[in-house]
Amino acid sequence: MKKVIIGLVILMSALIVGSTVLYQRSSQPYARARADTIAYVAERTSLSEVEEFYWYNGTETYLTITGQNEDGENRLYIVQQSGGQITSLSAENALSEQEAIRMTREAREPAKILNARIGMIDDRPIWEVSYRNENDRLGYYVIDLRTGEWIQTIDNI
The missing domain is CATH 3.10.450.40 (Nuclear Transport Factor 2; Chain: A,)
Known part of the structure; x- marks a missing residue:
């Protein structure tokens, strides 16, 4: 033992x-x-x-x-x-991280927000918010960092 x-x-x-x-x-x-x-x-x-x-x-x-x-x-x-x-x-x-997340929640109604990152697309500063949707699939919601204008959504990955 x-x-x-x-x-x-x-x-x-x-x-x-x-x-x-x-x-x-x-x-x-x-x-x-x-x-x-x-x-x-x-x-x-x-x-x-x-x-x-x-x-x-x-x-x-x-x-x-x-x-x-x-x-x-x-x-x-x-x-x-x-x-x-x-x-x-x-x-x-610029939009804050909390504002970018709030805008993503309103537009996509995700099950869970994973994180938010600042980057650039075509010399345009952006927020990329990643999330899980209701099917537990990965999604990205991209908005302009300055204006909050929607740029693109990538969903169901």
């Missing part, structure tokens, strides 16, 4: 250590992209405080930092991953 308990303790310890290592390795690309983007934007702009980080994968990849500049203004910094071009926008002239 003692050998069985020792064996179970060793097995559980191995599972815990393995799970921890797997989690750290799987979250490492996100953490590195966030840190690299913050450093890149801070070097080239007056970013002083970071609030949120978004990673958007459309036809191109965009990494977005929201935060305050040295003057205390709330800003959005959208970085094109290939090329590093930074698009800076005033947060006061």
